Amino acid sequence: MLQILMLQFKNLSIYFYITLACVCGIVGWLSYMSGSYGLELFVAILGIMYAFFAGEGKLVCFVFGLIYSAMYAYIAFEARLYGDVMLNLFYLPINILGLWLWNQNQKEERVTVRFLGLREIVLSLCVVVVLGVGYGEILKSANSAFAYLNAFSVVLQILAFYLQAKRYVENYLFVSIANVLSVLMWGFFYYKDSTALPQLLNMCVFLGIGLWYWRIWISQARGGLVR
Numbered sequence: 001m002l003q004i005l006m007l008q009f010k011n012l013s014i015y016f017y018i019t020l021a022c023v024c025g026i027v028g029w030l031s032y033m034s035g036s037y038g039l040e041l042f043v044a045i046l047g048i049m050y051a052f053f054a055g056e057g058k059l060v061c062f063v064f065g066l067i068y069s070a071m072y073a074y075i076a077f078e079a080r081l082y083g084d085v086m087l088n089l090f091y092l093p094i095n096i097l098g099l100w101l102w103n104q105n106q107k108e109e110r111v112t113v114r115f116l117g118l119r120e121i122v123l124s125l126c127v128v129v130v131l132g133v134g135y136g137e138i139l140k141s142a143n144s145a146f147a148y149l150n151a152f153s154v155v156l157q158i159l160a161f162y163l164q165a166k167r168y169v170e171n172y173l174f175v176s177i178a179n180v181l182s183v184l185m186w187g188f189f190y191y192k193d194s195t196a197l198p199q200l201l202n203m204c205v206f207l208g209i210g211l212w213y214w215r216i217w218i219s220q221a222r223g224g225l226v227r
Contacts, residue, residue: 031198043071044202055213059102066095083150098165113221131155153181172214179207
């Protein structure tokens with residue numbers, strides 16, 4: 001397994017690594033200048049690493065995702081985003097599942113990807129609405145911050161993560177919607193406390209990466225590979 005993971009860092013362009021380094025550097029510098037560093041910054045960098053390598057179809061993303069989920073759960077708990085806490089605790093075993101599933105579908109160190117059908121998309125949206133409203137009521141009763149925004153963000157992310165593990169292009173559509181909601185929530189937190197900046201920047205990066213790789217996965221699904 002260690003040898004397989006090491007292979008994940010190969011066959012990536014210099015442009016990929018330069019972009020990754022620049023994004024991490026910008027987030028790190030802005031966070032430091034605002035007085036936010038330590039755990040919050042480290043978690044933000046892990047999230048960026050996960051998003052970049054997931055977009056390239058590299059299964060090592062789940063290793064970054066596993067550590068990120070455990071640490072972000074703590075940060076979310078401190079912010080009273082209980083939906084995010086439960087989501088990231090749920091992500092811990094799902095990251096392991098994703099690692100196994102992607103390992104079964106490797107092709108030239110990348111995974112093959114595919115599209116959902118229209119019926120599956122409509123069904124997914126209906127499930128999101130029903131579960132989002134129901135979960136919002138639960139979080140509201142638990143005095144969670146931004147109960148309904150948090151609820152819909154969580155439901156969308158769970159769906160997106162499942163679709164990503166199953167190699168469906170549409171995972172980036174749903175996760176981008178979830179990231180918009182997350183940007184709104186962390187934007188409110190940053191307005192009250194500047195130490196929330198690393199997570200706000202992280203969510204903005206997630207949104208940008210999601211939209212970028214959605215375009216790439218659409219293109220590559222027609223050819224069968226994420227490049």
